[in-house]
Amino acid sequence: MRYVSSRGEAPILGFADVLLAGLASDGGLYVPETWPTITPEAIASFAGRSYADVAIEVLTPFVGEDIPAADLERMVREAYATFRHPAVAPLVQIGDRHFVLELFHGPTLAFKDVAMQLLARLMDHVLAERGQRATIVGATSGDTGGAAISAFAGSDRTDMFILFPKGRVSPVQQRQMTTSEAASVHAVAIEGTFDDCQAMVKAMFNDRAFRSEAALSGVNSINWARIMAQIVYYFTAAASVGAPARKVSFTVPTGNFGDIFAGYAAKRMGLPVDRLIVATNENDILERTLRTGRYEMEGVHATMSPSMDIEISSNFERLLFDAGGRDVDALRSMMQQLQQSRAFTIPEATLDAIRAEFDAGRTSETQTAETIRAYLGTTAYLLDPHTAVGVAVADAHIGDVAMITLGTAHPAKFPASVKAACGIEPPLPPSHGDLMTKGERFDVLPNDLAALQAYIRERSRAVRLGAAA
Ligand SMILES: Cc1ncc(COP(=O)(O)O)c(C=O)c1O
Numbered sequence: 016m017r018y019v020s021s022r023g024e025a026p027i028l029g030f031a032d033v034l035l036a037g038l039a040s041d042g043g044l045y046v047p048e049t050w051p052t053i054t055p056e057a058i059a060s061f062a063g064r065s066y067a068d069v070a071i072e073v074l075t076p077f078v079g080e081d082i083p084a085a086d087l088e089r090m091v092r093e094a095y096a097t098f099r100h101p102a103v104a105p106l107v108q109i110g111d112r113h114f115v116l117e118l119f120h121g122p123t124l125a126f127k128d129v130a131m132q133l134l135a136r137l138m139d140h141v142l143a144e145r146g147q148r149a150t151i152v153g154a155t156s157g158d159t160g161g162a163a164i165s166a167f168a169g170s171d172r173t174d175m176f177i178l179f180p181k182g183r184v185s186p187v188q189q190r191q192m193t194t195s196e197a198a199s200v201h202a203v204a205i206e207g208t209f210d211d212c213q214a215m216v217k218a219m220f221n222d223r224a225f226r227s228e229a230a231l232s233g234v235n236s237i238n239w240a241r242i243m244a245q246i247v248y249y250f251t252a253a254a255s256v257g258a259p260a261r262k263v264s265f266t267v268p269t270g271n272f273g274d275i276f277a278g279y280a281a282k283r284m285g286l287p288v289d290r291l292i293v294a295t296n297e298n299d300i301l302e303r304t305l306r307t308g309r310y311e312m313e314g315v316h317a318t319m320s321p322s323m324d325i326e327i328s329s330n331f332e333r334l335l336f337d338a339g340g341r342d343v344d345a346l347r348s349m350m351q352q353l354q355q356s357r358a359f360t361i362p363e364a365t366l367d368a369i370r371a372e373f374d375a376g377r378t379s380e381t382q383t384a385e386t387i388r389a390y391l392g393t394t395a396y397l398l399d400p401h402t403a404v405g406v407a408v409a410d411a412h413i414g415d416v417a418m419i420t421l422g423t424a425h426p427a428k429f430p431a432s433v434k435a436a437c438g439i440e441p442p443l444p445p446s447h448g449d450l451m452t453k454g455e456r457f458d459v460l461p462n463d464l465a466a467l468q469a470y471i472r473e474r475s476r477a478v479r480l481g482a483a484a
Pocket residue numbers: 125126157158159236268269270271272273274275322323401402423424
């Protein structure tokens with residue numbers, strides 16, 4: 016499998032290079048040159064098989080020859096053995112034709128674990144094969160950071176720098192990042208928003224000298240391997256409710272558009288998906304964009320679903336590229352307008368192609384709280400605020416086909432908001448032990464690229480000792 020950049024000016028790469036590259040060298044995002052297909056017979060055979068078995072089948076065409084099959088299989092099995100639920104991503108019925116796909120049974124209680132547990136193993140494997148070390152930089156609105164720190168904890172080939180917006184993540188999320196005892200892990204609170212953190216990560220990748228000096232790699236969903244691993248659960252979930260004989264729709268609580276793009280990819284690979292529904296909180300830029308055709312930034316504000324408080328939705332670029340017929344000139348022009356004037360208009364044909372697959376809805380803070388309360392009352396099911404955004408939007412879109420809402424986080428990550436909504440404060444699973452009383456270790460930096468680069472230079476072994484390990 017070969018991968019092309021959405022901006023058309025970066026080298027075409029194989030899987031292992033894309034895995035380490037993170038962002039393409041032209042500032043674009045890598046996507047597969049062609050979509051592999053999974054046959055209806057294969058999809059039918061997924062029902063009842065283990066998550067790891069399905070993952071191996073879905074991921075193999077993306078990895079190609081770059082990683083030997085036996086190594087891929089071992090890493091997949093190890094990654095999914097870290098989950099507390101034997102099904103890894105079980106489905107729970109919460110209404111007539113409405114299911115929640117619980118993606119929060121991994122080590123840090125959010126869907127990010129599903130991809131991150133595998134990504135860490137894949138990266139370590141490729142770095143070891145090449146005798147290299149890397150500096151990993153990541154931006155988080157709360158969940159990616161903890162998942163990455165947990166997954167890479169044992170890696171001695173990487174130093175990890177996770178940027179989070181100061182004061183804008185939940186206490187559980189913060190502590191999952193700041194209580195790591197690994198000397199190679201650096202949690203950095205940035206005086207800014209998640210979008211500021213993500214912009215600095217992208218700026219570091221776009222600074223060619225720094226990128227090569229630090230041997231930068233990324234763990235955000237700009238990295239194709241993250242999306243790839245997230246495709247798998249669309250197949251397992253759809254097969255459990257009758258695919259390929261029955262179509263299914265998915266509603267996805269959305270911020271950076273990675274998770275729902277994985278659903279789009281699954282559809283392009285042959286999964287019979289009816290509608291893909293983007294669910295946003297009050298930071299509703301994607302809902303407005305699908306409605307008006309204009310992507311227009313207005314400023315982000317804090318909500319009870321903080322991981323979705325995002326305005327620059329990275330992976331929307333992948334959709335614009337693919338749904339727009341892979342027209343790199345049109346894509347570059349939209350991205351330039353976004354940078355210059357914080358807005359762009361989607362060409363009509365591209366917008367039509369997007370609307371042919373996607374719907375969108377947004378929820379207010381009040382509706383999100385009401386949804387948590389209502390589902391607890393009627394089904395005794397406790398939603399986290401992100402999943403509640405999804406469930407509320409899904410309820411407004413349910414038709415004749417089964418609807419699966421992605422359950423992206425465990426309610427115990429957001430105990431204060433859940434308690435305010437319904438009076439119940441969900442406890443952390445025992446696996447989290449003394450998380451809330453352990454000492455924290457993190458630094459605070461201004462929203463300043465030069466200061467951050469100096470901070471990384473001082474601490475990264477790839478900078479101090481060189482990329483060869
Ligand atoms: C709990 C939770 N729900 C939803 C999202 C949105 O997912 P995406 O950014 O892939 O759209 C995130 C963060 O990304 C998250 O952490």
